[in-house]
Amino acid sequence: MRHWVLITGCSTGIGRALVPLSRAAGWGVVATARQPATLAGLPAGEDLRILSLDVTDVASIEAAARACADLPLRALVNNAGYGQVGPLELLRPEELRAQFETNVIGLHSMTNAFLPLLRREPGARILQVASMLGRLSIPLAGPYNASKHAVVALAETLRLEIGREVAVVLVEPGAIQTEFRETLTRAWGDLPERARGTRYEGILEKYKTIRKDRSERHALDAETCARKILAALVAERPPRRVVIGKDAFLAGKLKALLPAAWWEAILRRAYGLR
Numbered sequence: 593m594r595h596w597v598l599i600t601g602c603s604t605g606i607g608r609a610l611v612p613l614s615r616a617a618g619w620g621v622v623a624t625a626r627q628p629a630t631l632a633g634l635p636a637g638e639d640l641r642i643l644s645l646d647v648t649d650v651a652s653i654e655a656a657a658r659a660c661a662d663l664p665l666r667a668l669v670n671n672a673g674y675g676q677v678g679p680l681e682l683l684r685p686e687e688l689r690a691q692f693e694t695n696v697i698g699l700h701s702m703t704n705a706f707l708p709l710l711r712r713e714p715g716a717r718i719l720q721v722a723s724m725l726g727r728l729s730i731p732l733a734g735p736y737n738a739s740k741h742a743v744v745a746l747a748e749t750l751r752l753e754i755g756r757e758v759a760v761v762l763v764e765p766g767a768i769q770t771e772f773r774e775t776l777t778r779a780w781g782d783l784p785e786r787a788r789g790t791r792y793e794g795i796l797e798k799y800k801t802i803r804k805d806r807s808e809r810h811a812l813d814a815e816t817c818a819r820k821i822l823a824a825l826v827a828e829r830p831p832r833r834v835v836i837g838k839d840a841f842l843a844g845k846l847k848a849l850l851p852a853a854w855w856e857a858i859l860r861r862a863y864g865l866r
């Protein structure tokens with residue numbers, strides 16, 4: 593009997609890339625998205641189940657758990673997420689709340705809703721998609737940094753609590769080419785207007801250019817990232833952490849090695865915060 597995995601946020605990006613790779617590895621996939629129509633292009637098969645799922649909607653999560661009750665679900669990949677950016681001074685509480693609703697509370701609700709199903713399968717595992725920004729913070733991405741630090745803390749705690757029963761894997765990618773950056777500029781709404789006339793006006797413009805340039809020049813493609821996640825998904829003994837990309841690896845090391853004042857100076861300079 594094949595193993596099954598449920599993946600959140602499969603409409604685009606990393607989640608989408610992981611669906612065919614998992615199927616090719618012999619796993620059944622419950623591919624989920626807020627708009628299931630976005631998954632219509634996936635080839636049908638006995639190894640694919642498509643579900644509508646919004647991780648901020650409790651009823652939708654419960655319905656998804658009921659729809660998986662008959663499956664030998666061995667893994668959950670909590671991938672859904674987005675980036676809320678903007679200087680903290682200009683950030684509205686509702687923007688911070690919304691960021692946590694999806695990236696943190698959504699991931700936690702999914703985990704708890706699916707734990708009873710996962711526990712039925714020997715060797716079950718939960719993969720929590722954090723980010724390199726779960727271990728370090730960059731300027732102008734405060735809400736996102738905070739949400740991913742929270743994901744790291746939740747995963748480390750969960751591992752201590754249930755890790756001997758269900759493996760908990762932290763996925764920590766650096767920059768990946770996905771829809772993420774487009775979503776990020778959508779999520780900042782009227783931020784450019786709020787920034788007008790403040791010291792952040794020019795800084796935000798520069799930020800957009802920096803992010804675009806870095807993602808075009810240095811970001812890994814989504815499939816390469818998904819392959820690394822797949823390796824943890826199917827591993828006999830899943831790793832505790834999957835750090836993806838040279839940027840994630842090097843930035844983590846640099847932060848640990850450099851004096852804090854140097855590290856901060858590098859980041860301020862890189863983001864035009866003189």
Ligand SMILES: NC(=O)c1ccc[n+]([C@@H]2O[C@H](COP(=O)([O-])OP(=O)(O)OC[C@H]3O[C@@H](n4cnc5c(N)ncnc54)[C@H](OP(=O)(O)O)[C@@H]3O)[C@@H](O)[C@H]2O)c1
Pocket residue numbers: 600601602603604605606607625626627645646647648671672673674675694698721722723724764765766767768769770771772773775
């Ligand atoms: N790209 C990067 O550089 C990078 C780096 C480190 C970590 N990550 C993390 O990787 C994960 C996947 O992001 P990605 O890069 O693949 O970006 P993406 O292409 O924008 O994909 C994000 C996915 O999350 C879904 N999503 C957002 N809010 C949701 C909600 N409330 N309920 C269900 N699904 C929701 C989106 O669905 P819709 O289409 O409905 O919006 C989309 O399918 C995220 O957790 C992100 O933080 C990305």
